[in-house]
Amino acid sequence: MDAPIRAASLRFTRVDPSRWPKVVRTLVALGFNAVDLPLVWREYAAADGSPDAARLAHDLAGLLRIVADAGARAVLRLGPWPVADVAGLGLPDAVLLDPAVRSHTRRRNPRWVSDHLRVVPLPSLRSAAYNTAARAWITAAVEAAAAAAPAPGVIARVLVGHGAPTLLRDAPDDLDAAGLDPAAVDATAAEADAAREFLLGLAAAARAAGAPAGSLRLAIQGDPLASVAAAQLAADEGLAWSALPTRAGVRAIWRDARLATTLAHGHHLDLRAGHAPLEAPSRATDALDVARVALGAGARDVTVLHGCAGGDWVGAILDEQGEPRLAAARWQSLLAWADALPEGAERSRRIGRDPAAIARARSATVFGALPLAWLARWGFSLDEVSAEPVGADAREQAAVAAGEAWAPAFTMDDQTDPAPGVSLDPAGAAMVRAVDTAGGRAWVLANVGGAAVAATVGGAAHALDPGAVLVVQTEEQTGG
């Protein structure tokens, strides 16, 4: 098994290049083993919107050399809309304002998304012009990175797709009607088809340009457990998505991160240190709590946005001069704790959903066109907002019936573990996962409630404080 990726992002275009080596060294000293480099198309665009290959090559050569010299690896985040804190969705104006690129509502009005305090037109994932331009950008960026890599293996991950959580779309009734007859199509199916084809097109461009084998992850906007496209793509591709924010609560954060352990082709989860200035405020301790829950739930490959933002961000781990803020020491402790988490075969309940069931649930949302991504950020799952909830996962049930998967002895929904080894206070709200390690079985328990929970693991009693994550190693191999 590859080493986990613990990356911190560096918004390098906002930081004086003379500080890049120091910032990378500081992040590595804090315990990060990779540096996430968001490449913003808008910042590397010629006047006609085409990628400026010379600048890309220059900057990537310097950055990848610095990362390699620090003993770290690089995560390249290519977008085209890579992170939330970019102007104009990170797209060149020549692309963003091109009428052929825009998506439309059912009544042929433009669809807008927020861009700081303004709105900008949302590109249509179905637009041929947008797909062509986006693939050209991905090709140019990957070719430049591949040529600039100082050694094999420096580029650990290449993330493609719209990585910023969008709050004004991604709802089945808010159909992107560009190029469609809205009355003749199923909105959910059309949306999923567009997202899947867009992402597969970007992935193909990246592979053709020389992205290292196994490095690609396709970025999913919104809750991947509520995405038909994510469920379909997971069969063949690795996925990347953003962990839910603090206000989604421990339960939703745990559930979201548990998906990471069951994806056959890999995952990459974005955590947060701070937030964009116009987002709801979050404290450093709360961001650390979210990260602890996500890592405890089993996420192995993560990026903390932002390690160093150089401005236009509230509360990055390093300040604008590259000096650690006070919370940096706590991130260092958390990373050390994460390194000690058990590694091995996941034996807990699988997370996965049938795309058809997701599609039915999405079509039956009671809030109409209110974006599911927005609702997810308040902790509302698809099941809660749909008249036809997905419920138990059909694929999981089939796998259990066929004896292919370990019986789902643990649930995510407050039920007591019937298997020997762990018992939980039935009245308490706790979640648990099991990992078969080389030395036996380890149990990871999270308390999702507001009161302490009693747990018995291997005969020993434990109390879980609210929000805490407890790891218990046992010598005896049980179950399986």
Added chain:
Amino acid sequence: MADGTTRWSGMDTRSWARLVSLVAPGMAPLPPRHHARDGSLPGGLLLVAHDGTRVLRALHTLRGAVATEGPWAGRETLAALAAQCDTRFAVALRRDAAERFMERVGGRCTTADDAVDTTLLALGVLRELIDDGALDVLPSPLRSVPLPPVEVVRAAWDRVLPDGHSAVIALFEGPALVTGLALRRRGGVIDQVHGVESLRAWSGPLGGDFRRDHRVIRAAVERALGPVAVGLFAPEATVLDLLRAEAPGGWARAVAVRDVMVEPMPPWAAMATGVSALRAAADESRRWAFSADGWLAKTTRKVIDLAGTVDLQAVLGFDPLAVLGVVLRESRTRPTQPDEPA
């Protein structure tokens, strides 16, 4: 206003959360375990979906699904559900509300719209949805506050912060500068916004008494950003109390006794706080002691003249501080912010 070109700098999460939650206590960050949906905590936001006759779903941010069906009778139903959840903030959406909002905004926005245009347009559409019965909000400042035209907002904005000028807020807890903001308007937009880290770096070591430190901070901001049009320096707790105070005249008294320093104090700020009338009255009463020229008439005339040019309430049609106070008094108390790293 701010846009995509605005440079944000020097902000840590602790001080920023304190500043935002002063005027929006519901936005105060809480740990993930707080959102455990155990049903024991007051507050939160209630979201109700209905089809005009039936409640389809009621979701509460701290309690999850609280209703899955029932009759819908308008605001009374929303108020009852909110009371059941022990919250004062609730939104009800008819099933077609979000799509109507997107269609109407989509049909009216243009790429040339700036932040003022966009904000007023969105608020206007929300008000239409309220009038149509597609949207209900508790409490509802949108119902009582008139929406001024774009030109009026721009004119007011020009008076509040003239182009090329900066504004600063510095709030203290004891001797420590705990949160603050400095911003500059240039070329018609806010081009720079700085947090407390920048204020500390520009000001250097402070004495610990905001009544003296305000001069140092103001001078530092003027060196870094240009002339300061308005500055507010005060203990954080004092501002928190004043924003929630129901009795009129609180700001005027606080400024008069230097519990709050407003330096410099432009005419609009004097009017907004009621200080100008107080000062004018004091000045005129001194003169009246030496002459029997009728101070009341002179003072009244002066205030009316001043109001004609700088009274934001008269310009906008509502008192922004009063509206904010109504909302804040409906809000839960801002949760205490435990000590934590920035």
